[in-house]
Amino acid sequence: MTTTNARPRSFDHIRHAALGEYQDLRRAVDALGQRLDREQNETLSRTGFVELVTDMARTSYAADNCETCQEPCWPYRAKVDAAWMDGTYLCPRCKRTWYCGYTTDLALLP
Ligand SMILES: [Zn+2]
Numbered sequence: 001m002t003t004t005n006a007r008p009r010s011f012d013h014i015r016h017a018a019l020g021e022y023q024d025l026r027r028a029v030d031a032l033g034q035r036l037d038r039e040q041n042e043t044l045s046r047t048g049f050v051e052l053v054t055d056m057a058r059t060s061y062a063a064d065n066c067e068t069c070q071e072p073c074w075p076y077r078a079k080v081d082a083a084w085m086d087g088t089y090l091c092p093r094c095k096r097t098w099y100c101g102y103t104t105d106l107a108l109l110p
Contacts, residue, residue, distance in 0.1 A: 006047040029053055059087065064100045066091035080104055 016022045032053075036044055044052070056074065062085065063072045071094070075087030083105040090097050 006045075006050040059085070059102075061106065062087055062100070062102045064089055064098075066094060066096055067098070068094045068096050075100070 013022065033049060036049065055078070059075055059078055062078075063074050064087075065072055066089075069091065071091050073089045073091050075085075076090055077088040079086045083103055085102050085104050087100050087102065088097065089100060
């Protein structure tokens with residue numbers, strides 16, 4: 001998926017805004033954006049940042065626990081083909097990498 005326009009769009013999240021998880025996610029996205037800005041990551045444009053966060057949301061269901069330390073992890077790379085996703089995982093605690101596959105045929109996705 002390519003996001004061609006990273007500018008804000010109209011939205012209304014009132015049904016979710018009171019949830020602690022919603023506020024936690026907003027803080028985490030803001031913190032990531034600020035860190036990337038501080039590091040002046042010239043390879044990541046605003047559009048790239050929006051795509052990064054969008055990819056995270058699209059694969060949020062694909063968590064897998066590290067076999068070594070049981071840390072829940074999400075894919076940092078995914079190859080999607082038809083109804084299947086091959087994810088590559090990195091445990092931030094022990095730095096182990098592994099692969100795990102998931103269906104992309106979810107009832108939640110249109
Ligand atoms: Zn680990």
